[in-house]
Amino acid sequence: xxxxxxxxxxxxxxxxxxxxxxxxxxxxxxxxxxxxxxxxxxxxxxxxxxxxxxxxxxxxxxxxxxxxxxxxxxxxxxxxxxxxxxxxxxxxxxxxxxxxxxxxxxxxxxxxxxxxxxxxxxxxxxxxxxxxxxxxxxxxxxxxxxxxxxxxxxxxxxxxxxxxxxxxxxxxxxxxxxxxxxxxxxxxxxxxxxxxxxxxxxxxxxxxxxxxxxxxxxxxxxxxxxxxxxxxxxxxxxxxxxxxxxxxxxxxxxxxxxxxxxxxxxxxxxxxxxxxxxxxxxxxxxxxxxxxxxxxxxxxxxxxxxxxxxxxxxxxxxxxxxxxxxxxxxxxxxxxxxxxxxxxxxxxxxxxxxxxxxxxxxxxxxxxxxxxxxxxxxxxxxxxxxxxxxxxxxxxxxxxxxxxxxxxxxxxxxxxxxxxxxxxxxxxxxxxxxxxxxxxxxxxxxxxxxxxxxxxxxxxxxxxxxxxxxxxxxxxxxxxxxxxxxxxxxxxxxxxxxxxxxxxxxxxxxxxxxxxxxxxxxxxxxxxxxxxxxxxxxxxxxxxxxxxxxxxxxxxxxxxxxx
Amino acid sequence: xxxxxxxxxxxxxxxxxxxxxxxxxxxxxxxxxxxxxxxxxxxxxxxxxxxxxxxxxxxxxxxxxxxxxxxxxxxxxxxxxxxxxxxxxxxxxxxxxxxxxxxxxxxxxxxxxxxxxxxxxxxxxxxxxxxxxxxxxxxxxxxxxxxxxxxxxxxxxxxxxxxxxxxxxxxx
Numbered sequence: 001x002x003x004x005x006x007x008x009x010x011x012x013x014x015x016x017x018x019x020x021x022x023x024x025x026x027x028x029x030x031x032x033x034x035x036x037x038x039x040x041x042x043x044x045x046x047x048x049x050x051x052x053x054x055x056x057x058x059x060x061x062x063x064x065x066x067x068x069x070x071x072x073x074x075x076x077x078x079x080x081x082x083x084x085x086x087x088x089x090x091x092x093x094x095x096x097x098x099x100x101x102x103x104x105x106x107x108x109x110x111x112x113x114x115x116x117x118x119x120x121x122x123x124x125x126x127x128x129x130x131x132x133x134x135x136x137x138x139x140x141x142x143x144x145x146x147x148x149x150x151x152x153x154x155x156x157x158x159x160x161x162x163x164x165x166x167x168x169x170x171x172x173x174x175x176x177x178x179x180x181x182x183x184x185x186x187x188x189x190x191x192x193x194x195x196x197x198x199x200x201x202x203x204x205x206x207x208x209x210x211x212x213x214x215x216x217x218x219x220x221x222x223x224x225x226x227x228x229x230x231x232x233x234x235x236x237x238x239x240x241x242x243x244x245x246x247x248x249x250x251x252x253x254x255x256x257x258x259x260x261x262x263x264x265x266x267x268x269x270x271x272x273x274x275x276x277x278x279x280x281x282x283x284x285x286x287x288x289x290x291x292x293x294x295x296x297x298x299x300x301x302x303x304x305x306x307x308x309x310x311x312x313x314x315x316x317x318x319x320x321x322x323x324x325x326x327x328x329x330x331x332x333x334x335x336x337x338x339x340x341x342x343x344x345x346x347x348x349x350x351x352x353x354x355x356x357x358x359x360x361x362x363x364x365x366x367x368x369x370x371x372x373x374x375x376x377x378x379x380x381x382x383x384x385x386x387x388x389x390x391x392x393x394x395x396x397x398x399x400x401x402x403x404x405x406x407x408x409x410x411x412x413x414x415x416x417x418x419x420x421x422x423x424x425x426x427x428x429x430x431x432x433x434x435x436x437x438x439x440x441x442x443x444x445x446x447x448x449x450x451x452x453x454x455x456x457x458x459x460x461x462x463x464x465x466x467x468x469x470x471x472x473x474x475x476x477x478x479x480x481x482x483x484x485x486x487x488x489x490x491x492x493x494x495x496x497x498x499x500x501x502x503x504x505x506x507x508x509x510x511x512x513x514x515x516x517x518x519x520x521x522x523x524x525x526x527x528x529x530x531x532x533x534x535x536x537x538x539x540x541x542x543x544x545x546x547x548x549x550x551x552x553x554x555x556x557x558x559x560x561x562x563x
Numbered sequence: 564x565x566x567x568x569x570x571x572x573x574x575x576x577x578x579x580x581x582x583x584x585x586x587x588x589x590x591x592x593x594x595x596x597x598x599x600x601x602x603x604x605x606x607x608x609x610x611x612x613x614x615x616x617x618x619x620x621x622x623x624x625x626x627x628x629x630x631x632x633x634x635x636x637x638x639x640x641x642x643x644x645x646x647x648x649x650x651x652x653x654x655x656x657x658x659x660x661x662x663x664x665x666x667x668x669x670x671x672x673x674x675x676x677x678x679x680x681x682x683x684x685x686x687x688x689x690x691x692x693x694x695x696x697x698x699x700x701x702x703x704x705x706x707x708x709x710x711x712x713x714x715x716x717x718x719x720x721x722x723x724x725x726x727x728x729x730x731x732x733x734x735x
Contacts, residue, residue, distance in 0.1 A: 059572055095597065095697060123590045130583035137575060241582065244589045265691060379668045395674040398667070399635065409635045412667055 009159070014146075016044035022155050024162030035558055036165035038528055043146040062131075062138040071135055075128045082119030085111055089118070089251070126241075133237045140230045151220060157213035158514050163526030166514075168537055168556045172549065174521040185520025186212060192547070193517065199546040203539055205513070212517040218510075223530070225505025232498030239490035250484040253346060256303070258474035259355050260378070261322075264482055268314055269341060270322055274304040276348055276476035301345055303330040303478040307338050330480065340486055347479035353377070354414050357439045358470035361386035364461040375439070377414035389425035392432070396420070400438070400447060416443045423460065437462045439471075511536050513543075527556075597697030600716055604629070604707045605695050609663065609686040612672060617661070617686055625657045626730055627707040631688075631698045633665040634675045638720035639702040643679050649726045650683045657709065658730055663688045665701065706730070 006012050011022035019042025020027055026036060036042070045063060052060065061067060085104060088096050096117050100108035115122050163169065174192065189212040196214065197207045205216035243249035247266070256262055256273035263270050279300040283291055290297070308322035328336035328343075335344040354377050361370040371386030377398070384391040399410040400418035407418070417439055424432040433456045438444045450457040464470045511529040513536075518524070525544075529536040537553040544551050598605055604627070608618045619627075630646060632639035643662075650660045660683035664672050669687065676685055686692075696705065706715040706729045715729055 055569075055572060055576065058576060095699065097597075121590050123587045126586045126590050127583070130579065130586060134576075134579045134583070137579070141575070238582070241586050244586060263689065263691070265694075380670060382670050382673075393670050396668050396670040398671070403637070408637075408640070409671070411635045412633060412665065 014044040018042040018044075019162065020159070021150055023157075023159040024155070025159035026161055026165065035167040036162065038166075040143055040147050041150045043150045045142045045146065059138060059142075062135045063142045065139060068132070068135040068139055071128060071132050075125075075132060078119065078125055078128060081116050082125075085117065087117060087119065129237060129240075133234060136230045136234055136237075140227050144224070144227045147223065151223065154215060154217075156208050156210040156215045156514075157516055158215075158526070160516070160518070160524060163514055163516065163524045166526035166528050167533065167558050168525075168527035168540060169558045170523075170525040170540065170544070170551060170556050172523050174517065174523050182520055189517040189520050193515065196515070196543065196547060199543045200513070203543065205511075205539075212520075214513075214515040216513040216515075219508040220510050222504050222508035223510045225501045225503070225508075227501070228504060229498050229501025232494045232496070232501055234494075235497060236491055236494030239487040239494055242487045242490065243485070248484070248486045250482060252482045253479060254482060255349075255477045255479050256305075257351065257353075257477045259472065260474070261308070263314075263320075264341070267341070267484075268310045269325075269338075270308040270310060270320065271343060271480070271482075272306045272308070273476075273478050273480075274306060276304070276478040277302045278348065278476075301332060301348060303345055303348075303480065305330050305336050305343060305480075307336060307341070307343070335483075340484055342483040344481040344483065345478070346481040349477045349479070350475060351477045352473060352475050354417060354439060355472040355474045357464050357472070359437070359439075359462050360465055361389060361391070362461045362463065364458055375419060377417050377439075380419070384421075387425075389423055389428075391435075392422040392424070394420050394422045394434075400443065402447075416440065416446075418443070418447070421462075423456075433459070435460055435462065439464070509535065511539065513540060598705075598713055600713050602713055603711050604705060604713050607692045607695065609688055609692060612664075612669070612676060612685040612687060617684055619661075622659050622661070623711065624709050625659045626709055627705075628658075628660045628726065628730065629696075629705040629707060630660065630662045631665060631693060631696070631701060631703045632662055633667055633701060634671055635667070636665075636701040640675075642702060642720045642722075643681060645721060645723045645726060647679070647681055647683070648723055649730070652727075653730060654683075659683070661686055663692055665693060666690050 007020035007023060007025055007027060009020060009023040009025065011020055013021050013027060017027055018037050019025065021041075021043055024042070045060075085100070085108060088094070091099065096112055100112040100117055102108075104111065111117060119125055164171075174189070190209075193209055193212055193214050197209065200207045200216040203218075205218045208215045208217075250266060252265060254262060254264075254271075256271060258273050258276055261270050261272045277300065278298065279302075281297045281299045285299075286295070286297065305328055306324055307326040307328075309325045310320045310322055312321040313319045326336060326338040330336050330343060330345050332345050335342045337343075356374055356376045358372055358374050360372045362368060363370065370389055373384040373386055373391075375384075380393055380396055382393045384393070395407075397407060397409040397416075397418040397420075398412055399415045401408050401410045401416075407420075410416075419437045419439075421435045421437060422432040423435050424430070434453075435456050436449060436452045438447060438449050443449075509529045509532045511527070513525065513527040515523065515525045525540065527536055527540055534553075537556045540556055541551050541553045604619060606619045608616055611617045628646065628649075630639075630642075632643070634640060646660055646662070650658070662681070662683060663686045666687075666689050672685060672687070696703075700718055702718075702720065704715075704717045704721060705713055706717070708714050717725075717729075
């Protein structure tokens with residue numbers, strides 16, 4: 001079927017046009033459908049065309065609001081699925097393939113197999129989000145451009161059927177009885193129109209006149225509200241996708257033993273917990289009703305943190321070239337931050353262990369002091385010097401034990417450290433002497449250090465001078481939440497634009513009033529707004545009242561019940 | 564209307580396809596997932612006990628046994644000699660053992676390697692590769708074929724025969 005889209009006023013309209021773009025005459029025979037369909041001012045959606053190609057079909061698929069609503073509904077249902085069980089990213093260090101089966105049984109396992117344990121990062125969820133984005137862009141473009149065109153070149157004198165088809169209508173015969181010639185009446189009619197202009201302007205309308213026709217319009221910008229809103233949403237969606245770019249988003253949890261330098265994964269940063277403090281309210285500080293119950297109320301959890309940036313050799317913390325870039329005492333909700341990197345206090349654990357000891361090599365007999373050196377429990381150096389003696393660390397066990405008569409270690413933690421030195425120097429055989437050193441007294445006795453060292457025990461003594469000054473103990477492991485979110489400013493920008501759009505569309509209405517006077521005294525008025533018809537009717541009645549036409553606001557209603 | 568409109572249409576749809584394709588493939592092939600049998604072994608660079616840097620991709624084309632171990636783990640210690648024997652037997656045939664130590668002190672590892680006379684590369688990991696591979700119990704061994712795909716993940720002590728059966732199957 002070939003549709004004739006040419007209007008009687010001579011304007012060639014696009015396929016799908018409801019009201020002639022020029023004069024407003026209804027193009028399809030829509031008898032009885034009063035009021036007229038004024039959505040998008042009756043113009044055709046951009047994508048509607050006679051012979052669609054494949055691209056046109058894809059385009060018009062996304063251009064449909066019905067499809068958009070459908071997509072949003074599916075996304076909503078998908079999101080609900082993701083709330084049934086806790087998502088993978090809410091746990092620290094779990095193996096999801098095992099965890100869900102063990103914790104939630106067969107249901108949990110099926111849930112995991114379906115990929116619902118990471119719903120919001122699944123391919124289908126992203127596909128839905130992308131489709132919503134596509135639909136937003138295409139729906140908006142298809143509507144905003146024709147609408148913009150229609151609104152920027154409006155004809156002042158509209159077709160009578162257009163005026164009569166509005167929701168707010170009024171018609172009367174003006175009393176120009178004293179004018180007998182039709183020329184005089186026409187002149188009077190344009191005077192009458194001119195008289196109306198200042199009253200409309202006073203109410204904030206922009207007024208355009210043409211002989212005996214008038215168009216008054218206000219707050220057209222509110223029509224752009226939804227589209228600005230969509231731009232905000234698209235920025236928002238793109239920002240969320242940008243989190244997938246390397247280095248844009250991180251949300252990790254890491255343990256920091258006091259004194260340890262730990263690399264922040266995926267960055268050039270190293271973070272060190274210099275000291276962790278937990279502080280409780282004293283009895284006196286507690287409210288009276290809580291006193292004497294032995295209640296412990298936390299006052300402060302604090303991690304003294306130092307952030308380093310690495311410039312070279314960023315692998316092993318021992319070799320990396322580091323520069324302090326930030327220092328902060330992290331407390332709850334008071335993170336360390338540096339250039340978009342944040343470290344939040346999350347948890348702590350009491351993990352007392354030796355970090356280092358400053359030991360002195362002495363002559364066991366005379367007590368002569370040969371020299372001092374620092375022994376670290378984590379990755380100790382392999383050579384030391386004390387006066388004339390050289391000590392080579394030939395083996396080191398963090399958690400010393402004898403297994404089948406052989407020395408070994410039970411764990412990686414320095415619970416019972418044992419250092420095995422090969423000492424060379426004056427009055428010692430060239431191959432040196434073996435000396436085993438246990439920093440902890442309890443281990444010395446448990447493993448019988450003196451007996452193990454046998455004859456050498458009589459020559460040397462390695463010991464700590466002062467428990468306070470020479471022994472470094474790490475008491476706490478502080479757990480920090482490490483975060484980077486470079487997309488956040490864009491998310492906020494999108495959200496603000498979104499809100500601007502909402503405000504534009506919600507608090508203002510696009511109101512238009514058309515008036516034409518035919519045959520010198522036949523006045524027809526039609527008015528349209530996208531909402532708040534009450535306000536529009538008020539505008540019309542008060543302006544008409546200024547010209548002496550007393551009209552009931554309710555009588556303007558075009559026979560249909562609406563607000 | 565006409566040509567320019569068509570170009571704009573194609574450009575917008577192309578843009579959406581590009582962003583969408585990236586976002587979806589990023590979700591499908593993200594390396595946040597713990598590698599499973601059949602997946603590509605995630606690449607890493609680690610400092611070796613020999614002082615050199617070792618990259619997994621340097622061993623491309625070889626059949627690999629990646630073993631996570633520590634001197635504190637008795638079964639790890641027990642399977643070391645078996646790994647050394649198999650290494651000696653097959654190292655000429657594009658087979659390599661990468662023994663990744665679990666964050667121990669260099670001195671400790673050095674002394675252990677000397678004592679057990681291990682000659683395959685020992686790599687020193689500070690918990691990063693262990694996390695990437697999702698290893699939580701020791702020893703864990705990954706067998707990787709010459710295409711870089713994981714063919715088996717073994718969480719137990721291995722014997723000579725066991726290792727041999729896995730790598731001869733791979734060498735075919």
